Amino acid sequence: MGKFQHHSRFPKQKHVQAFRFPFVCFGCRKSFKLPVSTGSRLCPQCRRPMEMLSRKFSAPKSADIAQWKKVQFLVEHGFRFYSVYRNVESGGKQSVRYPTTLAEAKDFVVVFREQAHLPAATDLF
Numbered sequence: 001m002g003k004f005q006h007h008s009r010f011p012k013q014k015h016v017q018a019f020r021f022p023f024v025c026f027g028c029r030k031s032f033k034l035p036v037s038t039g040s041r042l043c044p045q046c047r048r049p050m051e052m053l054s055r056k057f058s059a060p061k062s063a064d065i066a067q068w069k070k071v072q073f074l075v076e077h078g079f080r081f082y083s084v085y086r087n088v089e090s091g092g093k094q095s096v097r098y099p100t101t102l103a104e105a106k107d108f109v110v111v112f113r114e115q116a117h118l119p120a121a122t123d124l125f
């Protein structure tokens with residue numbers, strides 16, 4: 001247990017709200033922009049835990065099941081829409097575009113598996 005900290009030492013609510021991230025619910029196929037949370041956030045509609053993704057993520061339409069399946073597949077493999085890079089011949093790195101279909105995603109997670117952000121075991125609780 002850490003030392004008790006007076007509440008005034010925590011960031012002000014207004015400041016925290018400036019950093020909103022997309023939290024997605026794969027059950028409802030919806031994205032909610034919410035402040036970062038250390039604990040898991042529950043979907044306001046179905047109360048299931050949501051996944052926090054990069055701010056670069058833009059949600060497909062909720063009726064677009066194929067796109068949501070692709071997103072879920074990527075997230076399950078540790079790709080939360082943070083930048084992924086590949087080495088280029090000149091020696092530099094180039095950011096890679098995320099796959100547009102589930103079939104492409106299946107190759108993507110293999111090719112770039114070293115850049116996956118899988119949660120640490122302690123994040124699962």
Ligand SMILES: [Zn+2]
Pocket residue numbers: 025026027028029043044045046047048
């Ligand atoms: Zn939901």
